[in-house]
Each structure stands twice: as C-alpha cells, then as structure tokens.
Amino acid sequence: AQKVTQAQTEISVVEKEDVTLDCVYETRDTTYYLFWYKQPPSGELVFLIRRNSFDEQNEISGRYSWNFQKSTSSFNFTITASQVVDSAVYFCALSENWGGGADGLTFGKGTHLIIQP
Amino acid sequence: DAGVTQSPTHLIKTRGQQVTLRCSPKSGHDTVSWYQQALGQGPQFIFQYYEEEERQRGNFPDRFSGHQFPNYSSELNVNALLLGDSALYLCASSSVGQTQETQYFGPGTRLLVL
Numbered sequence: 085a086q087k088v089t090q091a092q093t094e095i096s097v098v099e100k101e102d103v104t105l106d107c108v109y110e111t112r113d114t115t116y117y118l119f120w121y122k123q124p125p126s127g128e129l130v131f132l133i134r135r136n137s138f139d140e141q142n143e144i145s146g147r148y149s150w151n152f153q154k155s156t157s158s159f160n161f162t163i164t165a166s167q168v169v170d171s172a173v174y175f176c177a178l179s180e181n182w183g184g185g186a187d188g189l190t191f192g193k194g195t196h197l198i199i200q201p
Numbered sequence: 202d203a204g205v206t207q208s209p210t211h212l213i214k215t216r217g218q219q220v221t222l223r224c225s226p227k228s229g230h231d232t233v234s235w236y237q238q239a240l241g242q243g244p245q246f247i248f249q250y251y252e253e254e255e256r257q258r259g260n261f262p263d264r265f266s267g268h269q270f271p272n273y274s275s276e277l278n279v280n281a282l283l284l285g286d287s288a289l290y291l292c293a294s295s296s297v298g299q300t301q302e303t304q305y306f307g308p309g310t311r312l313l314v315l
Contacts, residue, residue, distance in 0.1 A: 187249070189246060
C-alpha cells in the first residue's frame with residue numbers, strides 16, 4: 085500500500101525567511117508520480133509540481149524549489165524568501181501508474197504554512 | 202481554456218437523504234477522479250472514471266457511486282447520508298495516454314449533513 089507522510093502539521097515563519105516542507109512516501113511500485121499542491125483558504129487545490137520516479141533531477145521555479153531523493157523516499161519543498169501570499173495548506177501526494185495513466189492520488193495530511201508579516 | 206468546474210458550490214442535506222454532485226472536466230481531459238476532504242485532513246480518493254466506467258476505487262462504501270457521461274462529465278452520488286459525510290468534495294480531471302499526466306482540481310462542493 086502507498087503512504088505519504090507530512091510530519092509537520094504547522095509551520096510559522098516571518099516573511100522573507102526560507103522554509104522547507106518535508107514529505108516522505110512509501111510505495112511498492114517502481115513507476116510512480118509525486119506531486120505538491122497548494123490549498124488556499126478558498127479550498128481549491130492548486131497544482132505546483134509533478135515529479136516522475138525515474139527523474140531525480142531537482143527543480144527550481146522562481147522562489148520554489150523541490151528536492152527529490154529516491155534513496156530516502158523524500159520529496160521536499162522549499163520556499164525561498166517567503167511572502168504572506170504563500171500562506172496556505174500544502175499537500176504532498178503520490179500516484180502509481182497503471183500503464184495507461186495515473187491512479188488516484190494518495191495525499192499526506194498537509195502542512196499549514198503561516199507567513200507572518 | 203475552462204478549468205474543472207463543479208456544482209453546486211454548497212449543499213445542505215439531512216441524514217438519510219441522497220445527494221448528487223456534478224463535475225465537468227478541463228477541456229481535453231477524459232478521466233475524472235473524486236475525492237472527499239474532511240475538515241483539517243488531506244483529500245481521500247473515492248473513485249476514478251475513464252471511458253464511462255469506474256476504473257479504480259478507494260476505500261469507500263457502496264453508498265458512494267458515480268457515473269461518467271459520453272462528454273466526460275461526471276456525477277458523484279451519495280445515498281443514505283450520514284453526519285460523517287459532511288466534507289468538501291473535490292473533482293479532478295486528467296488525460297489518459299499522456300505519459301506525465303497531472304490531475305487538476307475543481308473548486309469543490311461543500312456538503313453539510315444535518
């Protein structure tokens with residue numbers, strides 16, 4: 085069975101600080117996808133990034149960066165120079181592949197990120 | 202390009218009633234997945250529809266059922282509502298055949314069962 089663990093329930097930092105959100109996953113499949121989604125107070129899940137199991141290259145997008153390490157089954161998310169607008173609940177998710185596409189997502193419990201001005 | 206849409210946005214029902222939620226996928230997508238998100242929790246996968254059939258199902262009772270129409274839109278039906286069914290119901294769409302597909306979510310339907 086697959087599982088996603090986000091051990092940090094809530095993180096509070098002051099604006100402009102860097103912050104890292106941790107994600108650890110478990111899966112028996114060799115082909116899988118990892119995701120990060122952002123959920124602002126409005127409730128809609130906003131897609132941030134997808135990583136395939138065979139691509140361990142880290143990625144940077146503006147102030148956001150992701151560190152994927154298969155050796156430790158982790159997919160961590162770092163926000164550099166945080167801003168108040170980054171305040172939201174962030175979810176890490178895992179999906180296995182059935183050959184034609186991706187299965188339903190398994191989500192972690194989420195990390196509530198609070199950026200104080 | 203229209204994203205995933207869901208209706209209604211909010212719904213109030215009483216225990217024992219039945220409810221139908223609707224979802225229209227993002228343009229070009231053919232697969233619809235449904236999730237239930239209780240307050241303070243991560244979304245839980247209910248089921249996924251592809252080619253008008255339920256392709257995969259999570260750990261939800263048979264009271265939860267669905268349908269996918271030829272235009273790829275989908276419905277989620279919940280019978281014999283319980284208080285514990287109160288949650289945000291999220292629909293996500295994706296496309297089979299693309300090697301790196303992503304599920305895009307709609308705004309959700311907030312269901313309150315009294």
